[in-house]
Amino acid sequence: MLWLVLLATACRSTPPGGPAVITLPASMLGAEGEVLRIQLARFARLRPDIRVVQRATPDAADQRHQLYVQWLNAGASEPDILQLDVVWTPEFAAAGWILDLDRFHPPTDSFFPATVTANRWRGRLYAVPWFVDVGMLYWRTDLMRAPPATFAELEREAARARAERGLRYGLVWQGARYEGLVAVFSEYLGGFGGRILDGGRVTVSSPAGVRALTSMRDQIYRQGIVPPATLTWHEEESRFAFQNGETAFMRNWPYAYALMADSAESRVAGRYAVAVMPAESGGRPTAALGGAQLAINANSSHAESAWAVIDYLTRPEQMLERARVVGQFPTRPSLYDDPALARALAIPPAQARAIIEHAVPRPVTPVYTQLSDILQIYLHRALTRQLEPAPALAGAATEMQALLDRVGLGEARPIAGR
Amino acid sequence: MPGGERRRAASAEAREARLAWCLAAPAIATILLVALFPLGWTVWESMHLHDLRMPWLGRSFIGADNYVEAVRDARFRQALGHTLLFTVATVTIELGLGCTLALAMNRAFRGRALVRAAVLVPWAIPTVVSALLWRFIFEGRAGIANALMVDVGLVREAPVWFIRSGLVWIPVVLADVWKTTPFVALLLLAGLQNIDASLYEAARIDGASAWRQFRHVTLPLLRPAILVALIFRTLDAFRVFDLVYVMTGGGPGTSTEPIALYTFNTLLQNLRFGYGSALSVIVFAVVFGLALGYIRFLGAGLTETRG
Structure with missing residues (x-):
C-alpha cells in the first residue's frame, strides 16, 4: 500500500510548462464535497497554471489521521495539502511532516486568536484555520428567559423544568469514552478555572479540576439532572433527546442547530437558542475549539502552488459560501458583521461570535491524542463511579x-507556542 | 553384486529424499513467508522504540524495555484479567449448554433436521451484527431486555448496563454464549453420533440408570469431541475483539477491555509499533502455550479412549 503511494509519487511528473498538480484530500461527500468542487473550479479559472486534484479520504477522523501518518512517515510528497483536525497540527509540526507557513506571511491577525494559537507550534504557524467548531449550550427559550450564567443556575433551571414541565432530563451531553467527553470536560474545567496542561506540566488534578469533575458526576447521581445513559452517548443521541423535547439543556456542536429547526422532525423547532457554557466565579465561560485547518506537506514539490490554493480557500468570500452551503463557521471575526453571514447561517452570527470568542484550544501539544486517551479513561471511570473524582484525576x-x-516534552518549558 | 545394488538403492533413496524436499519446498517456503517471517519481524520490532507518531524519538534498539513496560503496565495486566474472566465464563457456559443441546438433538424426533439447522442460525450471523443486536437489546428504555424487565415487574427502572463495571459483563457474555453455543453443540453432536448404540443397550440390560449411562458411557466416549470444542473455544475467546469493540468499546473506563483490544489500540490507534509488537508477542506466547497444553491433553485423551 505504502509502496504503491511511493511508486505513484515517483511516476508523477510535471511536464515542463504544464500546470503544477496539487492533491488535496478532503471530504467528497454531500454538500461539503460539492462546495469544494465549485470553489476549486473557480480557482482553476483564476490560476490555469495550477491543477487541483481532489482525493477521497475517510471521513472518520481516526481513520483519516491514521492514513495521513502512514503517508507522511513514508515521506510521500502527496497529498500536497492536508486537511487537519484542530488537535493534530502540533503533532504533525513536531514530526516535521508539515511546512512552517510563516514564510508565506499568512494574515494571522484576521483570524480568531484561539484558532491561530491552536495552529502554532514553538511560535511558528503550521496550518491556516479553515472553519471553526465550538461547543455550546443549547437552551429552551420557552422554559426560561435567559441562559444560565453559572452551573448553580443551570442546575436550578433544569430541576425546575423537570418538576414543573415534567421533562425527563435537565441536561444532556456527550459522555461516552471518546474525544467528545474530553471536550465537554474541558468546558466544565474552564468554567471552574482549571486547565489540563500548563506548559509541560499536567495540572488537570488541581482543586478546580476536581470541582469540575465532581460537578459533572453530581449532576448525574446527586441532582439527577443528567441521565446516566449520557455516559454512553455521542453527539447524535444527545441531539435526539433535545429534539424530542426531553431535556431543558444540551451541550453540543453547532451542526445540531440547523437540523433541529425542521418542525417536521423536531418538537422544539423555534424554541431554542445557544449560549456559551456557564462558569463559576474564578473560572471563565469556555467553549471547546474544534474545526478544520489546511496545512502543506513538508515534502510537497509545489509548496508555492499549494499555498495559493490554501490562500484562496480561506478567503472571506469562500468562507461565506461555505457557511451558506455547509453551515460551517468562518474563522474570520470580521465576517460576523457581514449581513451576508446572517443570511447564510441558521444561528444568528452575533450568538455564534459571542461563543467563539470564548473558544479555548485543547492542550496544544504533539502528544495531545495520547494524553486525551488517558484522560478519557479516567474521566469515564470517575463518572461511572469506579473511582472518586480526586483519585481519578490524580491517576x-x-x-x-x-x-x-x-x-x-515534560520540562517546565512552555510548550504552547506564543 | 550386492554392493552395487546397495549403492543403487542408496542413490535411489537419496534421489527420493531430494525429490521429497523439492516437493515440500513450496509449502515450507510458504510457511516461512506467511507465518515465521512476520512473527520474527514482530519480535524484532518489539525490541525497538518505534512510535510512528513521534518520529523525533528515533527508532533505537532497546532490548527488553518494551516487555518491562508491559509487565509494569496496569492496563495491560487488567486487560489480561478481563480476557481470562471472559474466556472462563463463556467457555464454561457454552460447554454446558452445548452439551445439553447436543444430547437433545441426538434423540430421534420429528423435525430433527429442521431443529439442527435452526440452531445454527446464531453461529451464521457475523459477530459485528450480533454484537450490535445485543447492544440494542440492553440499551436504553426501548431495549427489549430492559423493557421486559420493567414489564414483568422485576425492576422499576432498568439499569444502564453499559456504565456498570460489573453488570456490563452480563450482556457481553450472553452475546457470546448466544452466538457460539450452536458451534459447540454441533461439535459435540458429531461426537455423540460416533458412540455405538449397542453400548447403551448393554448398559440398559445391566440396569444402569440414565445418569449412570451418561456418566460412564457418554462422557468418556465424548471426551475427544469435548477437548476439540475446548481448544477451539478457548483460543477464540482468548482473542476476543470484535464483540467487545462493538458492544462496549472496552468500557466503562477500561473495565471490559480484553487484551486484543488493548493491543489494537496501542498498535493502530496510538501507532506505537514497538510496544504494540511486544504486547502481540506476549499474546502469541500465551495462545501458543495454551494450544500446546491442549494438544498434549488431547493426545492423552485420544490414546486413552483407543486403549
Whole structure:
C-alpha cells in the first residue's frame, strides 16, 4: 500500500510548462464535497497554471489521521495539502511532516486568536484555520428567559423544568469514552478555572479540576439532572433527546442547530437558542475549539502552488459560501458583521461570535491524542463511579506526566507556542 | 553384486529424499513467508522504540524495555484479567449448554433436521451484527431486555448496563454464549453420533440408570469431541475483539477491555509499533502455550479412549 503511494509519487511528473498538480484530500461527500468542487473550479479559472486534484479520504477522523501518518512517515510528497483536525497540527509540526507557513506571511491577525494559537507550534504557524467548531449550550427559550450564567443556575433551571414541565432530563451531553467527553470536560474545567496542561506540566488534578469533575458526576447521581445513559452517548443521541423535547439543556456542536429547526422532525423547532457554557466565579465561560485547518506537506514539490490554493480557500468570500452551503463557521471575526453571514447561517452570527470568542484550544501539544486517551479513561471511570473524582484525576495526571516526560516534552518549558 | 545394488538403492533413496524436499519446498517456503517471517519481524520490532507518531524519538534498539513496560503496565495486566474472566465464563457456559443441546438433538424426533439447522442460525450471523443486536437489546428504555424487565415487574427502572463495571459483563457474555453455543453443540453432536448404540443397550440390560449411562458411557466416549470444542473455544475467546469493540468499546473506563483490544489500540490507534509488537508477542506466547497444553491433553485423551 505504502509502496504503491511511493511508486505513484515517483511516476508523477510535471511536464515542463504544464500546470503544477496539487492533491488535496478532503471530504467528497454531500454538500461539503460539492462546495469544494465549485470553489476549486473557480480557482482553476483564476490560476490555469495550477491543477487541483481532489482525493477521497475517510471521513472518520481516526481513520483519516491514521492514513495521513502512514503517508507522511513514508515521506510521500502527496497529498500536497492536508486537511487537519484542530488537535493534530502540533503533532504533525513536531514530526516535521508539515511546512512552517510563516514564510508565506499568512494574515494571522484576521483570524480568531484561539484558532491561530491552536495552529502554532514553538511560535511558528503550521496550518491556516479553515472553519471553526465550538461547543455550546443549547437552551429552551420557552422554559426560561435567559441562559444560565453559572452551573448553580443551570442546575436550578433544569430541576425546575423537570418538576414543573415534567421533562425527563435537565441536561444532556456527550459522555461516552471518546474525544467528545474530553471536550465537554474541558468546558466544565474552564468554567471552574482549571486547565489540563500548563506548559509541560499536567495540572488537570488541581482543586478546580476536581470541582469540575465532581460537578459533572453530581449532576448525574446527586441532582439527577443528567441521565446516566449520557455516559454512553455521542453527539447524535444527545441531539435526539433535545429534539424530542426531553431535556431543558444540551451541550453540543453547532451542526445540531440547523437540523433541529425542521418542525417536521423536531418538537422544539423555534424554541431554542445557544449560549456559551456557564462558569463559576474564578473560572471563565469556555467553549471547546474544534474545526478544520489546511496545512502543506513538508515534502510537497509545489509548496508555492499549494499555498495559493490554501490562500484562496480561506478567503472571506469562500468562507461565506461555505457557511451558506455547509453551515460551517468562518474563522474570520470580521465576517460576523457581514449581513451576508446572517443570511447564510441558521444561528444568528452575533450568538455564534459571542461563543467563539470564548473558544479555548485543547492542550496544544504533539502528544495531545495520547494524553486525551488517558484522560478519557479516567474521566469515564470517575463518572461511572469506579473511582472518586480526586483519585481519578490524580491517576490521569500521573500517567499523562509520565508520557510527557518519556517523550521529552515534560520540562517546565512552555510548550504552547506564543 | 550386492554392493552395487546397495549403492543403487542408496542413490535411489537419496534421489527420493531430494525429490521429497523439492516437493515440500513450496509449502515450507510458504510457511516461512506467511507465518515465521512476520512473527520474527514482530519480535524484532518489539525490541525497538518505534512510535510512528513521534518520529523525533528515533527508532533505537532497546532490548527488553518494551516487555518491562508491559509487565509494569496496569492496563495491560487488567486487560489480561478481563480476557481470562471472559474466556472462563463463556467457555464454561457454552460447554454446558452445548452439551445439553447436543444430547437433545441426538434423540430421534420429528423435525430433527429442521431443529439442527435452526440452531445454527446464531453461529451464521457475523459477530459485528450480533454484537450490535445485543447492544440494542440492553440499551436504553426501548431495549427489549430492559423493557421486559420493567414489564414483568422485576425492576422499576432498568439499569444502564453499559456504565456498570460489573453488570456490563452480563450482556457481553450472553452475546457470546448466544452466538457460539450452536458451534459447540454441533461439535459435540458429531461426537455423540460416533458412540455405538449397542453400548447403551448393554448398559440398559445391566440396569444402569440414565445418569449412570451418561456418566460412564457418554462422557468418556465424548471426551475427544469435548477437548476439540475446548481448544477451539478457548483460543477464540482468548482473542476476543470484535464483540467487545462493538458492544462496549472496552468500557466503562477500561473495565471490559480484553487484551486484543488493548493491543489494537496501542498498535493502530496510538501507532506505537514497538510496544504494540511486544504486547502481540506476549499474546502469541500465551495462545501458543495454551494450544500446546491442549494438544498434549488431547493426545492423552485420544490414546486413552483407543486403549
